[in-house]
Each structure stands twice: as C-alpha cells, then as structure tokens.
Amino acid sequence: MNASAELFRRQGYTGTGLKQVVAEAEAPFGSIYHFFPGGKEQLGDEVIRVAGAFFLQLFETIADESPNHPAAVKNFFAGAAETLRATDYQDACPIATVALEVASTNETLREATSDVFESWIDAATERGTAAGLTRAAARKLAIGMIASLEGAFVLSRAMRSTEPLEVTGAQATAAIRAALAAAPKRRSATTARSPARAAGRSPGTRAPRRSRARRTAAPSAR
Numbered sequence: 001m002n003a004s005a006e007l008f009r010r011q012g013y014t015g016t017g018l019k020q021v022v023a024e025a026e027a028p029f030g031s032i033y034h035f036f037p038g039g040k041e042q043l044g045d046e047v048i049r050v051a052g053a054f055f056l057q058l059f060e061t062i063a064d065e066s067p068n069h070p071a072a073v074k075n076f077f078a079g080a081a082e083t084l085r086a087t088d089y090q091d092a093c094p095i096a097t098v099a100l101e102v103a104s105t106n107e108t109l110r111e112a113t114s115d116v117f118e119s120w121i122d123a124a125t126e127r128g129t130a131a132g133l134t135r136a137a138a139r140k141l142a143i144g145m146i147a148s149l150e151g152a153f154v155l156s157r158a159m160r161s162t163e164p165l166e167v168t169g170a171q172a173t174a175a176i177r178a179a180l181a182a183a184p185k186r187r188s189a190t191t192a193r194s195p196a197r198a199a200g201r202s203p204g205t206r207a208p209r210r211s212r213a214r215r216t217a218a219p220s221a222r
Helices: 002-011 018-025 030-035 040-065 069-086 094-102 107-131 135-159 163-182
Strands: none
Touching (some): 002 040, 002 094, 040 069, 040 094, 069 107, 069 135, 107 163
16 A cells, blocks of 8 residues: 555656556566455555554644644645655655545546545644634635645756755745734633622622612602
C-alpha cells in the first residue's frame, strides 16, 4: 500500500503499472489480485482513502500541537514546503495527482478523491468553528485553504521552488486571522453576566417587592 501511494504521488495513477507496484513492494505479482481482486482500480481506491486518512491525521496532529488555528495552518503549509524540498520536489499530494487524471474518466476513483477532500474540508471547518468562526465562514476558509495548498503543489513542482507554498500559506493564514478578528466574540457561561448579577443580586433570588404605602382616610370634618 505504501509503495503504491509513493508511486501514485510521483508518477500518477495511469503512469504506474501493477508490475512496478509489486517490484517496489518486493511482493509476488499474484499478491495484488489476492488482496485486491478488483485489480488496479480497487488498489487505487484503497490507496487514495488510506493516504487521505494519513494526511488528515497529520493535519490534526499539527493542529493539536499549534497554539491556535492560524498557527496550525501556517505550520501545515511550512511542513508541506519542507517535505517538497527534501524530496527534490517529487512528494506532493497523491490525492490531487490522481484526481487530476481520473476525475472525468473513472467514477470510482473520482468518488474516492472527493470523499477524501470532503473529509479534509470537514476537519478544517471543525477547527475553524472551535476557534470562533461560524460554520459557514469556517467552511469557506477551509475550501480556500485546501484549494490553495493543492494549487501551490502544482506550481511548486513545476517551478522547483517552494515560493508558491510560502505565498499561499501566508495568504491562508492571514485570511483566517482576519476572519477571526471580525467574528463576534463568544460570551462564555462563566463570564456572561446574568440579569440577576447585573442588578447586584445573587442568581436565583427574586427582586424585592415594592411596598405599597397604605392610604389612610383623613378624618372628615363634621
């Protein structure tokens, strides 16, 4: 599975043959059809979903270790740039590589790539809402972030430069910071003042009743 993911990432789905997969994995050719009776398409589907889950977990780990959501996005782009440099611009995103090839020709693999992208969007959306954004705003920023990342991978590989990843990473981070700054601040249950506290009373007590002045009848003059 790992060998297939690496080959798909570097050569694409159509550019990778089954003989090359088993050679890279140092496995007998018959093992492909033993584990994947559907052949290359089934293998591709599994590779896409497993690789997608791996990168999702990578994002979650980076987010957990970052002080806030904008920092997590910044660190994720920086890590992608570092990986691309370290692998001589070969290891980009296998999901996007396959999606570009098969989106119009193979429905099974198109659905697999779509499911992976949607899972990434959902994860980034959850992080955005946890940071204080509305769900609609967080989803828009999540889509923009992932679209920028995938586009930057293409430009970086072609230009053999991490500048596109650095630029789009800075833009995605700035957009999230700006959205958070403009978002209404949430009032927490511990700091929000209840009407009772605002009136200077303990919660759960009633306001004192106003005493009515008794009207006494003036003695009538006789």
